[in-house]
Amino acid sequence: MNVKLTDVAREAGVGYGTASRAISGRGSVDEATRDKVLAAAEKLGYRTNAMARALRENKSRTVGLIVPDIINEFYTESAAVLQNELDKSGYQLVVSTIGNDPEKERRAIESMLNRQVDAVVHVPVNPRADFPSDYKVVELNRHSDVDRPTVTSDDAAGLKELALHILDQGYRDIGVIVGPAELSTARDRKAGFIKALEAEAHHRGIREELRYRVVHSRYSPAGGYEAFAEYAKDLPEIIVPLSTQLTLGVLKATQERGIKIPGDLALACYGVAEWLAVWGPGITVFAPDLPAMGAAAATQVLTLLDANPLPDKHLSIPGQLIVRGTTPQIK
Incomplete structure (x- = not known):
């Protein structure tokens, strides 16, 4: 049986236009009416003809x-x-x-x-x-x-908060890992974090104590792993990989070297993965609202x-x- 939208409208006790709006999701239909139309469509086995609709519109x-x-x-x-x-x-x-x-x-x-x-x-x-x-x-x-x-x-605001937290906790020697310089996310995250560090260190009168190093790498666990090698012989007090994928690589590199987090090296990062909350003591993070x-x-x-x-x-x-x-x- 070829069920038409007019059949659905009749079954639901509404007009054709109301049934059309309820099924398409476009236009104003109250929730109770929409539910009634959708129930009628399911009962009758109605399926929209997407190709015909595309041609019409x-x-x-x-x-x-x-x-x-x-x-x-x-x-x-x-x-x-x-x-x-x-x-x-x-x-x-x-x-x-x-x-x-x-x-x-x-x-x-x-x-x-x-x-x-x-x-x-x-x-x-x-x-x-x-x-x-x-x-x-x-x-x-x-x-x-x-x-x-x-x-x-809004990474500028979020990474400023992260930078202030790191300084509040007493860290002055900071290693940063970011993505490829040609990508806007890497440039923006690096600029936001470093700008906040420098401004706050100047405000607090600790500019001479502050030391930070930045390494660019691929946005991947392998990239984080390789980037960490730049810090392995001269560990900072805290490492800050600015993506979850980079963080995975850092964790693998520190584990292989027997570096304990946070005992030997503190860690903060950028990301939202659920495992960040349950790994070890939980990883400090700026989490974007995805x-x-x-x-x-x-x-x-x-x-x-x-x-x-x-x-x-x-x-x-x-x-x-x-x-x-x-x-x-x-x-």
Whole structure:
């Protein structure tokens, strides 16, 4: 039996327009009515004809997501919220993973354009990644050199809090590990953390006591492992890897060398992985709000798809400093 939307509307006792809005998620329908329409649709076995709908609207009802990977919790959490929010409005997510490879990024963009996705949420690798000038693009987590809508974490404020905590605990010799210098996240995190350290040390009159070293590496456990070798012969008082993946590499390197955390070396990092709370005494961390970032990106995309102006083109989402046992007070 070919069940039509008119059948669903009749079964639910509502008008065709109400049934359409309830099933598509677009437009105003109260929750009780929506539940009644969805129950009727399920009872009758109604399925939307996505292809016909796309042809009518001249839309594919899909949004592309281009990310480095789906292993990193940064992208899995944001993507889950993004998909959920888009789904409410009748859009599906098409995901492409590119590592941090500009050539794979170029091919992914080309593929999204060929698929005729209605918009793209993009974690840029190439700072000048090329989209058609009128294409609807929202940048997530990172930003390119092109003036596009962005949703990023407020790392400047969060890493300032982390820097102040580290100085409050008495640490003056600090080792920092960040990602590749060509990526905006690495540049922004490094700049925010170092600027806060220097400003606060000057304010406290301890500038001469402060020593910090910075090592750039790949955003991966292997990158963190390799970067730690730069510090192994001259340990700082605290090591600060500014990503979860880098932190994993640091933990492997310290374990192999018999370096105890926090006994021999304190540790603070950037990230949200659940294991950070349960590893050893718990790892002190600045945690970006990934669900809020995903929801904000969805709002930006849907606003663009509705051809409405964005109230704020560049959104910076606050995170949270979580103090745990790896940054004890120096006695």
